[in-house]
Amino acid sequence: MKKLILASVLSALAIPSFAHSDKSPVGLDLDKYRTHVKTLASDEYGGRAPLSAGETLTLNYIEAEFKKIGLKPGFGDRYLQPVPLAKVTADQNMTLNIGSLNLTNGTEFTARTQQISERIKLENSEVVFVGYGINAPEYGWNDYQGIDVKDKTVIVLVNDPGFATQNAALFKGNAMTYYGRWTYKYEEAARQGAKAVFIVHETAPAAYGWGVVQNSNTGSKFTLIDDDNNLSQVGVMGWIQHQNAKQIFAEAGLDYEQQKQKAAKPNFKAVSLKTTANLALNNTIERAQSYNIMALLPGSDRADEMVVMHAHWDHLGTRTDKKGVKHIYNGAVDNASGVAGVLELARIFSLRAKEQPFKRSILFTSFTAEETGLIGAQHFAKQPPIPTKKIVSFLNIDGMNVNNSVDYILRYGEGVSEMEHYLNDAAKHQDRFVKGDPLPQNGLMFRSDHFALAQEGVPGLLFMSLGDTDPDYIAHKYHKEADDYDPNWTLGGVRQDISLISDILATLANNDDWPKWLEESDFKNRRTQDGK
Template identity: 55%
Template sequence: MAEDLSLSKGVFMRVLEVFLVALVLSGVARAAETPVSFSQESYKDYVKTLASDHFEGRGPMTEGEERTVSYLVEELKKLGVQPGYQGDFIQTVPMASIAASQDMQLDIGELSFEPGTDFVSRTQKMTKLTELNDSEVVFVGYGIDAPEYGWNDYADMDVKGKTLIMLVNDPGYATQDESVFRGNAMTYYGRWTYKYEEAIRRGASGVFIVHETGAAGYPWSVVESGATGSKYMLVDDTGNENELEAMGWIQSKTAEQIFASVDLDFTQLKAAAAKPGFKPMTLGVKANLRTTHWNKMGESKNVVGVIPGTSRKDEYLLLTAHWDAFGKKVGVKGDNIFNGAVDNASGVAGVLELARMLSEREEPLQRSVLIAFFTAEETGLLGAFAFAQQPPVPTRQMVGLFNIDSMNLAGATDYVLKYGDGLQELEDWLEDAAAGQGRRVKPDANPQNGLFFRSDHFALAQQGVPGLLFMDLGDSDPEYIANRYHKPADEFLESWQYSGVKNDLNLIYSLLDKLGNSDAWPGWKEGAEFKHIRQSDLSRPTGN
């Protein structure tokens, strides 16, 4: 009996020893796997610095840009991030500024319209003069050709050299029918940028989009102010000679007058244009418009870095934010520096903090992470489009993108915002990551405004690369939009709370960690506008 007891004690001691060793080893493993912690101190320093007056509002092609770009490059170097664009941290972005003289008049048939009051117009041609000369006017409904929705507003109509009148948004918004496009949620085809692009592809000379506040998502005053100042744009080798002579908007009352002048009811035709089978129609009048411009060439810069991966280093995750704001404004009384603290020093600081967290990992991700700070987002996503047109690596090697365009500085929430719904599989990854924090995903409250298509990730989406937008423009702080958004008052505040930032950056970090150590390639969901582009890109042989 004593011998049996001794044997049992020996077995017990060996089992205990094995258990203790396993416990120690598991503790070491857990310590090694513990994610690097968010540092409120470093994040606050990043955003406070970028939003300071020293950077003069971070306007493109200014001294403020030079200071901003230098700061971002130095911070990436400190973190051990490597150059990410052809062996450099800098991607040069050739740009131009152009302003249209407001000494113009739009004549359609026997009617004459005044700039600002009735219409606005500009161009992206690098010429001193653009003209519509007796250009035939055609109503093309919503100006959409969307095969996946069985819709073509250009059916059987050659619009080369003609001036097109079209409706804003898309038929889904007009009908509020979930079976038509995406119902209330704007699609890519509802964006005014698409409408101009499609008209250019078809050789039109002019486009005038009919403005309605609900469908556009903003009042006429926003359209008017956006067309009367200098606009930045990308320029091709031809000086953009294939662009429209007139990129314009007209008030709804202006459209009503034009249609009434040829005995047509605009309201009835607008309703008809929202139904399948609509056919474009010639109005039987000509458009005339003569516009002079001032233009100037220049260049700006994107800042690009890379954190190399290990076993899958030729597959890339993208982490992006735009560095620009609105610079300094002449003629503004008092404070004339548009510091852009929330929009988007907060997002740039978020990317820098995530870069710090990634660089301090003991075990790098299997996949590489491209970090990009884009210029000129506020003037048309220009830096992002330049990056998408000439990327540092082929787009078929880009797994997915995480874009930060303002952060929640009002305190922790039990949700994370989602822009776009039912478009891409990354939405499912977002749901899982949020659930891991005990949070829910909150859909965009105003999908009709198409915010998914209005930030830098969209430039890569057009090339087929899926991406999530992280943005909190006043959702957690409604006072921000009313009093500080795109104004000198968007400054660093000592009253900010960082618990919301911490939650969101930890969430993005968890997505980077999970996807960066995975062989998954999240794609676009059925019916998404960019699904076929991605499929074509991924199917191309390497080297093409």
């Protein structure tokens, strides 16, 4: 791809720039933006959980805005794409017995399942420590080599050996690879035939505290349903507190910290912990249907090629504690702020298209169940309104900078795809610099909806400011009740980022480029197979 400054591109294409001289996007209405966030993050919407009354309110609101803007339905003749879900609610009155230890649910461990089964039982299941639980031939690494874990309970470490050692020659050093994500740990254990997986929680390698684990893995969870009722997935998906893991190892006559050090070295051998696990996971299963929502701005010359502009609409909903007190997780920044950004971009682009249509179509989307594991995005990636080989790129907002403007934009991943060139050019257009992910060990690149599309070969960009422009956010607001709308937000960051995203979106919607993957990966292979 030729690296072009976006201002020149826009001029050459005879498209009016989206920014005034002060870099504010033409047509941006921050009052409208503020109203969107305030409404979506209000108590009335109850935290926007899938399959709740808050979902209905949210979808109705977004659809009404799309219609008001004048966008066409994005899924055939409808704005809504059905997403078949199972709502799995585990009885929280459970205890995990490992050896002589009786661990308390919520405070010492969590356990859930995505199998469509009312009862899953661990009964004297042998417990094995398999290090990081990674099988990565390209890195010459296989923690499962030489051991059969079929029907066993495995304990694994979070993140990967590169982070643990800070050795740039191991995996990607400090930057997390997909092998470090909790999702991968469960996927690989299932491929190995394990009955249960418990990930040891430590705040630094996990990138969040135990409270996030507890809030995200207790209560009702959602999953897509395959033809085999998800029986190919691991039966028990769990986490264990760090201190409790130490106790389990000590009972086996092992030092946890020493074993962790061994696990970070090549040729690690899995270790039996000479004990068994017992757990009864009793579930209530409800089959239901949630929805993705999407609206189309048709292109002129190449309407069958599409650029996607996205933000997930869901959050954690409302939960009732043991005292009967309701707690509403409104998710104002995560991700009402992103949905509001998509709505404003949709309105701005619709107005611009009336003056001069864009050559490619633009699909404005908002998916369900991102917080449960990118479920809506996975369904869209497998059942898109057009073939993924026709999707040029996927731009994803997951939490906007609602505070003051900054002189940089964050880039997640490096040397991944040519979309990074677009980010560089758009930042330069605003006299900003591109700042590499300050916490690459957190693996944010794998934790939002664009990743589901990347797995199908579609390159994209993640726009996320959580925890960088507001250092207090991760510690005290992320996935907590404190993530509320604040009328004192300046929205300076929103103003500049919508301008930047506008430039990238406009360029992609009018050129004939197909941004390519830069690094060798399954993503690149999938795109090549699709013919682009």
